Amino acid sequence: MRKIILIISFIFAVNQNIIGQYLYSSNADTLDVQIEFNNLDLALINKFNPQKPLWIPVVESVTQSFMMGAFNFVTGSEFAKIGISTIKHNFERGWATDADGFPTNMVGHPLQGTVYFNLARSSGYNYWVSLGVASIGSWQWEYFMENEPPSLNDQIMTSYGGSLIGEVFFKLSNLIIDESTVGTERFFRELGAGIFNPGRLFNRLIYGRASRVTNSQLYKKDHYFGEIAFGGNYIAEGTDFESGEKNPMLTFDFTYGRLFKNSKIKPFDFFRLRTAINFKKQPLIGQLNLYNIFVGNVISYENKSRFLYGVLGYFDYLENNVYQIGATGIGLGIGYRTQPQKNIQFIGTLNVGSILMGGANSDYAADNNVDFLDSARTYNMGPGALLKAEALLKFSFGSFYLGYNFWWIHTWDGAPGDELIGMLAPKFRVRVYENWFIGSEYLYYHRRGKYADLENRSFKNNEVRIFIGYAF
Template structure:
């Protein structure tokens, strides 16, 4: 059977799901209209499991069809009945996909499954199950490749992280009347809103800060190697950047049993001139950087440590991602966090400590990343899968005058284990830290100017080749626009 027939069957299945759901609920919602304005919405507490499952199926069908029939016509998407009829015989393996695909696009795809469920009134745990089911279906029935160990991890767990954050941001946008932004944050509304005849429901008015920053900078790096390899110095002479920083609900003094009822999210993208080094000509000419750092409270308590002190203690989940010309790493890490703010007459001083265990992470393999080893003829990639530990330390001072100082350090100890990819890779420990320090001065109520410094240091204790010691430093000048 060709995939076109399978897709037709699946589309019919989705349609049947929705018809059944609408029929079953018609007696309860007979007076509902297709008016999504806040005045016409009544609270709907019913869980719409069929709509959630249909949204998950539809997401896979749309993405799978695009990959199979779209401009790229990806070879791995040319799925026929013989490829999927015996899923129990398919061995799970690590894959070697593009870094961006594995650790941003897969969590985002998992987030789409999750949003279909959350929009349908399912709770976070039920939505996580839907995301895991969507990931399983994708790996076994929408690809000719072997099911991927890393995708089956990053898609549902990363989908929970990204899905819950954008779900709540979408609710905020909708509550403030930014309907287009609501759909951008939560595109599964294009499916669930017409079926359920309402917008997603949930808390709003909890957004503490939402700001955009843009600027420019320069960076340099140095790597020390033993003979017969030469030390490598690199200069990235100029780049521009744009970033988004979000704080949802107050990080300090938070008490909740609901996962991600409080989270912090920072994203930044940069592009500029390359250093002249790298594994290919593009890397030599162009510098690029995309980073995502986030943490969400899974369970939080607000102990009383005295007057003028606001404290949060609880369980946290970290999702970090760095994809830079010089370095790359990622982590999914649950753990423990304590956050405290000390209020004074002139402002507030805050600090945080997070200790987490990495479920799955990645770290770049320097010898392939920077072209020290020639790229082999067989399939290879310049990063390896890891496990280990993560620590986050943050101190900040916010003056009533608008002056801000912030310093956050992410430290990682990752072990790159065997039997995951290619022969030219190596096992061993990677110890590295990424530090971000900044100062800001206000020029108006909505705009401030800042100077920041990003510092990266790494020591890689490889098993079979010489170890690597690297440092990277970037200085950035930026303007921050406080959208809220």
Template sequence: MKRIIPVAILVIILINISSLIGDETKCSYVFQLHKQKKFSFLPKIDSFSLLAADDTKGSTRTMQPNADYNSYIKRFPQITKDLIQQFSFEKKDLYAFSLKIPPDMFLISKNNKDYSKTALEIAGMNATVWVFNRYIMKEAWTNISLKSFLYNLKSGFTWDIDKYLTNQLGHPYHGALHYSSARANKLNYFESTICSFLGSVMWEFFLESEGTQYNRPSTNDLMMNTLGGMTLGELLFRTADLLVDESSRGLERVLRESLAFLINPAYGFRAFTGKAFKIGNPPKKHYYSLRFPFGAYRSSLNNKPSFLIAANLEYKDFLKKDLLKINPYDWFTLDCRLGFNNEGLRDKEIFTTGILTGKKLKNGLVGLFGIFDYIDTYAADKISAVGVGPGLVTMSSSDSDLFFNSSGVLSFIMGGSSPSFDVEYSHFGKRVNDPYYLGPGILGRINLELGKKNLGSIRTGFSQYWIHSILSHANEFLGILSCSLQCDLSRRSQISLGYDYYLRHATLEEQRFTGAKPIVRALYVLKF
């Protein structure tokens, strides 16, 4: 405990130094003070004509504040006065009147990229993880020194054979946090992806020691951190950003900031810099649909029903009419599911798909998509995938309130899979008796939905995974067929009845394996 406190203080100081030396974002408020139009009308017996004069008057004022907008309203009272619509008749001409139109205000933000702050935040984040493992978990590999750093440089990379959860979810999530820190400091998608890579390099060489063959710099850790930042980072960044409302106060503000932190701990830096408590502007409008299903499900492996809680988010900012180009993750889907039985948490599933770059169509978009999936359940066993590939999204509706939505993607992936056989030689995970294959592969996915507004919908989807082991000739395949019926109870709730069919197939030289496991579910869904 005596060593934890000073190290924690050093981490906090490091985080706060980043806010002291970081560049400040500058803004300009542009006020168009007023537009005054003069109109005249020509009376007739049964009608009149309205004419607008050409001598339209107006003015514009630009300010560059270093405080909030309200203080500048006080310094410029004319702005407040001009906010009131004014109507008046002309004294000299009985058939003319003037109309003063309220002003427009434009906020022009100059968001300076802050590379130094990003570097220090990523370093602070890595140091925090190291402190936790060093003093709380007491891991042997945290005994770092200059000698361990030189050893890591000399020994080079190897394959990390740690457990499935750590390598296939923990490292991608770690990379996503590095990415989010960079994005919060105004770096773009590709610069933030590079930060995920460099943050992982720092961890592998500086913050893990020698001592065993398992803790040399890891090839797969570096890959999963970088790919995780690339495919999961922007998704978490935008999801947390949906919750943040700098105009909110009190308990609502605390809840929003806390939930954003839970989804994306990189938002914790807002608390250290004071930004989490600063009153600002309302959030920008975003297009999305959010659902929280919960209820019972039963698999063929266990006759006892289990409890399922899930969250489904579809982010649809590409629908904005003023959108000039498709930015990374202007559309994405996030589907998280947790299953509980009498032994506790057992089933864990995460499915994500998001646009990286592409073109907006009349009823959808087409382009290159990012994939991140993680599955660890009774029915499917283990399989994970992270990668990129071409895809298509369509959304259409009719005047009769019928709608049809679809999405499809074919992705090249790097993933892991539990072995159907050859457990002894699957290599990865053997350090902790958690065997799995790791290697390249392909993922194909299609989702269809047909429905009627305020009534319900029918959904079906199919995903096919293929993982080829890099250290053996094993091939693992998993197909997931899903069908569900949604019936609306109200504007905010519905009932969902579903059926999932998991088909596992594997080959290893002359050996073959096939297994099928169905699941049925009945869920109550809250819609937002």
């Protein structure tokens, strides 16, 4: 580890030619930049992409549930053996919780929800209506398509969690779709936009949008900034680095839109997505963090700095061989940024919110069965609260980032008590050649489990990541 840090420092120290084009474009924070395809002609959109009656995406969502249920039934899943009696029992029983695995509940169900969400979104409905359709689709699945009692944690994660990720998928697919193209390029654009957004791809195929050719600008494309990086992480068993797991990983960070824009802020005019994929012994999806703005207001000052306050949404998912954290919530946030300058800029945000549904590993969770299922899970679940603070210093040659996340999960199902979890994450990046950069991130995790009838537990853990990446 020391050798790697020395090598990175050496490269930085001897590189005398870091000039000119800085790694981060500050243009994303000004109004002076020409924004392509942002001023859309609504009449043109209504002509080419008319809004479908609401019953269509609702029926599509229900049909999708039936197809998934049929697949589960045919492949022999016990929970898929449904009938009139199981549906009647579900209505009589009402909401409960389930004992499905952490990835299934905390990320699998939200991904299912993105399909319901985007069936409505691609039918011409806005975020809120599409959230409603995702909720209906999820409710129908829970009450009708399983012989286990309807799961409230799934309802929340599928509908609301799915809507957050679903809107990100919708915005990303907008960036990829280009209906002026033809041939191979067009095929791969439609495939690329549809592979993570199958609900939208389905509607584009049946409505003929995937094959039509037009130069009309129909899809909003805003500023974005992305980074893809490959490297490795080292997850220690505790706070030292003598024992732990090394693991190759791929990270993808994406920032869409402008957080401090002066014009009216609509849902998801800004979002920030961080993902990490593991390749060896760690769980495949190691990280999926998202926060977005729903509504807000920006105050501009004479020195061209800006202050923001608003309502934001949050989705967190972290899993490795040491800890598990999952949460989806909504809250209030403030932000401040200094005047964009070539050599340095500061951006800071502070968020406080409620967790609608969260989960965290617990030493005692496996001892607390979900009674009616006679099955245990390895994590506690429940609502709670969160706090997020971040500060970013942008330089001409790179950036330094410091973030702190805190989650409080009040156990609603599991070992009775509270999980108090914090994560401190400093990170630096240095540009080495054009858009290529190297960097390192340190994650300090601490958890305190406070239990009603059991001994409190405390745990701390280090993780270090190093990477080389490309910014676009």
